[in-house]
Amino acid sequence: MLKEFKEFALKGNVVDLAIGIIIGAAFSGLVNSIVNDIIMPIIGVITGGIDYTNKFIQLAGEPQTTLDAARKAGATVAYGNFLTLLINFLIVAWILFLIVKGMNRMKREKAAAPAPVATPEDVALLREIRDLLAKQKVG
Template sequence: MLKEFREFALRGNMVDLAIGIIIGAAFSGLVQSIVNDIIMPIIGRITGGIDFTNKYIQLAGDPQPTLDAARKAGATIAYGNFLTLVINFIIIAWILFMIVKGMNTMKRQQKADPAPAATPEDVALLREIRDLLATRK
């Protein structure tokens, strides 16, 4: 049973999947940093510093100054957090699209510039004979 588990755990696909998950977690941190530390401050500057996370519509009770107080007071639609997550999703999707597009461009360039194939030995020998015969005339 231990041998079977070892074969299962060390199977090529399983190791590739584990590596993909680890790299994905690291990449997720990188993308989150790009969004939170670079892009969102720019968007905040453009929108005049509006913080969408605390935007809400109170459906019941008296109007409250904060989202937490409004939630305690009654039914509340907290649309601001949803808007923030939608903006983050769009930004992250755009960044991933640009990365994948760049990778695909590099792959196409590699395929477009293949090294010339070596001439087979018999073809090279026949060309040499042809050239020798052409010089004798």
């Protein structure tokens, strides 16, 4: 049983999956930084300095000024947080789309350039005979 588990765990697909998860976690941190540190401040400037991460609609309890306080007070719709996560998702989806598109293009280019087909022996002999006859007529 231990041997079977070792074979399963060390198969290429399992290792590839583990590497993908690790890279995905690092990529997630990068995307979060791009959204929170670059894109959202630009959107905030375009919309007049609005910080979307702290935008919410409080449905219950006393009115609050911060998202954390509003969540503690009762039902709260944190649409700013949703907007940030939506932008994260769109960035990840776009980058993955570009990666897959590039990989597909490389596969097509590789498949489009097949190895040259060897000339059949009888055709090669006929060409040789033709070339010899052409030389005899000229000379």
